[in-house]
Amino acid sequence: MKKTLLTLVMLMVAVQLWAQVRTIRGKVSDDAGLPVPGATIKVQGTDLGGVTNLDGEFQIANVPQDAGFVEISSVGYNKETVAATGNFINVRLNPLSQSLQDVVVVGYGTQRREAVSGSTTIVGAEELENKPFGSFQNMLQGKAPGLQVTAINGRPGQNAYLRVRGVGSLNAGASPLIVIDGQPVSEDAYNALNPNDIENISILKDASTASIYGSRASNGVLMITTKKGKRDKAQLSYTFQHGVKSKTQDNFRLMNFDEKLRYERNLGYANEYVQAYMDDNGYASIHDIPDAEMQSLRSAMNSQKTDWFRELLRPAKFTIHDVSISGGTDRTRVFFSLQDYKEEGISFGSDFTRRGGRLNVSHEFTDWFEAGTNLMMSNRKESLLRDIYNVQNPFVAIYTYNPYEPVRNPDGSYNLTHQGLSISEAIANNPEKANTLNGVSTFYGQLKLFRDLKFRTEFSTEYTDYTREYFIKPGSVLDFYTGNPEKPGNKTDNGFYRFNYRWSNTLNYTKTFGGGHTIGALAGTEYTQEEFKSYTIRSIGYPTENNNTQNIAAENTNFGTAKYDWTLASFFGRLEYNYGGKYYLNGSIRRDGSSRFAINNKYGNFYAGGASWVISREGFLSGSRNVNMLRLFASTGTSGNFDIGNYEHLTTFGFGRYNGLSISYPVRPGNPNLTWEKSMMTSAGIDFGFFQNRLTGTLAAFQKNTSALLLDRPLSSTTGFQSRLENVGELQNRGIEFNMNVDIIRTRDFNWSVGGNITFQRNKITELYGGDTIPQDAAGTQWVVGQPVNTYFLVRSAGVDPQTGRPLYYTKDGQISDEFSTTYATLLTGKSPDPRYFGSINTAVTYKGLTLSGEFFFSGGNYILNYPWRDLNSGMDAVYMAQAADAMNYWTKPGDNAKNPDPQYTVQTTDRWLQKGDFIRLRNITLSYVVPSYLPNKIRMQQLSFFVQGQNLFYWAKEYKGDPEVGLGSGEEDTYKAPGMYALYSYPQVRSISFGLNATF
């Protein structure tokens, strides 16, 4: 406002002083320093103007000597007004957000989005701020086509499984490389990251952008840029949020008190209480108890009625405080932030706290030298629960304890229940706590060598210090089961230290030649080294339950340390060329050497090439009113995957002890030919913007072929080994991605937009060594050529025989049998844990300061093996524990058409428990209000806003019982951790309701 007023005043002055004329020349470039051709120049207060040429240069003659200001505008950029002083004007335009001119952060530099020959999605700060998650990964769900996000589980602070354009690997890592401010980081570092510090996240999916990361890029790259200070814009911002989380509702119910007791009697099972009654009254069988007596026994047990969900779960409060200060001068930029994030788990014994800060500083010391640093320190404290398949896990307990079993015995002690363990007691007496300290830093210096040549050196480090303490207090129930009565109590301390450093040096050259030719070149080297050390100490014999350091224990029963390191040495380069902002070409190459591979295979070469054509800049479209932007792009290239263990190529012997003396034994079969997994990604697509960019979107298609797959090839166990890591097999991922945004109403006070994205993807194994299948036996899946990864391999259920009540099964050749045999297991063609499609729909309505927005996330085409549902419908085998209300529907007499067989028959794991994963979820709904600025201005506040939001409030699942977003099956039982393969009582998904405010000073 001030600026406009000033402009007007100046303009009036200028008009009055009209006298002589002159020629103004100038150059228009973008924020990346590249020329902007076709920009419109207008001299204010006159009719004079011009257009920039291919080099971004312009010239306007006959400008009055006293002309005050020049306006420069171009599609996709913010309009700039500059003072018309002197004869040469250098103008830098800032791009409008989310347009083609967005700056995409790519490896070792930035590119304008239109120069990127791929479909890069940029997720901006506004989409990440104030979302009620501890980890930014969960915030990305539904935000980008081609990026599949599945929460690992609902544990506070937990990450998500990220998959960029399908599953890129079978055995090696399948998660994208995450790069924060140029620094590839570990999971710990991004757990430590405060999501509110993120300026934006560029999701690099195509070879042309990702391939510069060579051996680490085959699963895509997420480039995170943290916030930087802005020139002349000092700002202090405070955000507060408070809310409550709870378990998402089940779409089924358990038997209640009366139902369960009736069910047990029908099945002839006498629980502890009934058995005691029978003993007292001389009944041999539960069926001998007369109905009336049974009724009064139930009434007597009424006081024991327990709602285990209510007893073991809680409304979990979370509170976030966030303060940031940013600002800058001509030469210095500073951003500083602090966060306090506190979240209770939905079960007692589960908590997450993160406290940390960030300091980003840069300073231009001279015209030719700039240096800066990004520093982050963070501390996370967690209280943890067992993620195990028994009642030591409260999320097993809620589905296991019977509704007639009390929490406590009449004498006040914990009731151990039929399971022999009270989880309430275990949580109180067996605390498990973890503490993680993270430091992530980058220091850089940048030299301008010549006009167009820059040299940059970057040194970055990542430090993690993790400690965990698990104390089984003396006198606790678990100690009686597992401990030594003479040395009660058991304490484990374990942890690790990890230090990773990276040094990269790059030369960057950009030059625009006459006639609209622009060339960019990059060359660099990089060296990365990581060291890791861990320890474990365990002792027994603790004199009190209040003291638990290792030094006071009676006996040390376990101790050990471990150590590893790896290195990566790289050379890389990139060439870019564009002509007139219309035609773009680029290519990159990288050579990586890794310590993880055998001597002859240490180095690998990776390359990529791409092109894009901005059709809307062509003459025939440049004046179009309705076709504002049209761009075609395509690229192809290779990348690798070295995400495996450290010394896998070596044939080794390890050491240990027997009866207190040294031993040795074979550890690894070794493989001297071990090398990279190689991916070849080809993709093409189109960006469009129609009707004054009210309808915008991108359509892209990709195909990724991964070869030399790193697989644990099963060996005959008679060799003494189960498997050996080898490069065998090929995998293909194909897909189509589409996203679109429509501004339906766009007025000053009222706006309504609808957007969405959808991804269709398929993977299949195209080759395995010798054309074999590789079973993943524990989870009932297989790797089979021509089939999706992890195709289910199970015995097929044929329902219930209405005459006999026996469960029926299909044999391998499709006959029906009433005997179960694992040899009947059949490949369930096309059924795998990977979704075939996923996406989101979002809408936002804004009226003045009031915004209502909602987002739905959907996913489907996948199958999940639902073990909890099997356990809850297991007839006689599980009559002693809680059961689903559905279990009451069982066969009783010939002719019954019941869902469940006669309960006396063992319930087997068949495809009966394999359920479709299709679901849609109300991911987020937010109502926010920005207070009209004159109010906060009165108290020297720039802006004040309030919001209330609901996350995961509702889901609808087609077939699946329970929350259908299944990531990790079980933390402790899972050996092969393919996301969504099966559910096994891991931490449940949560929903939340919260409110907050944001104040800017």
Next chain:
Amino acid sequence: MRSYTFHGVLAAAILLLGLPACRKALDKVPYDQVPQEYAFNTEQDFTNALRGLYNRMIITGNSTATFAANNYLGGEDAFAWASSPDILADNVVIVSTGRRSQQAFFQWTYSANTTTETWRDGYQVIRLANSILENTDNLEDSETEFRSNAEGEALAVRGMAHFDLLRVYAKPVSGPQAAGGSDPGVPYVTTTDVEAMPGRHTVRDVYERVVADLEKAENLIAANNGHGRLSKAAVSGLLSRVFLYGGEWQKAKNAADRALAVNNDVGAFNLFPAIWRDETESGVLFKVIITTIDRVRIGVGYNQPGPTGIRNEYAPDYNFYQSYDDGDVRKQTYFLTNDFQGFSYNSIVKYPGKTGGVASVNDMKYLRVAEVLLNRAEAHHRLGMDAEALTDLNALRSERYESYLPGMETGQNLLDAILDERRKELAYEGHRFFDLKRLGLPVQRSGSGDRSDGAGTAPLPQYLNLSAGDHRFQLPIPQYEINANRSIIQNTGY
């Protein structure tokens, strides 16, 4: 312009310094392992590997972090040598208040996915034995004695492990249900080739190879390798077991003679309880030593101590429990009657933990003098030498019963008495199922309940009998092996 030149030189210098040209930086070796070529050079290396054989019998995984119980002799809840062969047979009844671990074994409902670990872990031991045997040529500068003992110990372990896998996965070598000439046994592995995909040798073939390895071992191995390792007498004792299973009575007798000539101490009446707390070596020919640090709780399959008393998984079959005489030291040693959640149970306390140690952590007593004596008694009887058989049997009984009067059985009664004593003596040590199988007998459980008075929950009728010759006497070959190794065929019935 001068400054630019300076910058250029500076940049070039840094770039060169930063060049990751150093090849050595890419060569990394593990901190806790050595490449195989460094594993078998000195006598100490071989001694370590020999001791490793026993460690591998109870532990799998390659560091304390990935430690797990080995399901060959160190099994806990999956197939466990100390409990599964008894759970499969008629010595126990499942307890309704337990965790129902090993339920598939009790109910004979195991599948090809239930029995993976025993196979895998058995062959893991065999691999190490073969690694030692393939490298003994490195010992050319060594004393002959050292080398022959090393070879003897490795051969003995190789034979022993193959024999046990044969007992689990194949038909019996002899007896009414004996394997036919072409019935498959298990692959007899004598190489360390990781690409090998051996087929199943016939039962007879495996038996003969076991005998050959053990006989060779008996000649090579030292008379005393110390506690927790195989020595000559143990190998002789092992041979008496193998020959008994093979129905070669004379050889069984001869092997037992050789073992008992060295050690005929069956564990005296007064010392007997101390054997199970690992306080004495009395009566033990070979055991695998398990320490607190190993954390292998081999007895956990029967029960765990709890705050409200011992929580049983399996209690002794009521009739079997009743068959022990009150004056039998084994009754007091093997069993304890205690209350749990208001009811009285007989608990199997053969693995109570060492004195002052963790519950259920005990040495795995793999071969005891008592067994060798019983092997010989049975062999004597089969050879028509009833007098000698009775002498052997009485020698054992006199150390088990308070105020014992020598028995006078003959003929079938004598055989019954030998087998009855064998069941009582070796109960809960991993013998019963294999003995029934060897003798071609069915499993017949009494059908009593799980409590100390025989009341309480009894097994369902379908879990009471396994008829002689049922295919489930042969456990299924792991599906993992069949998938990985096309040469392997599954046992019939699975």
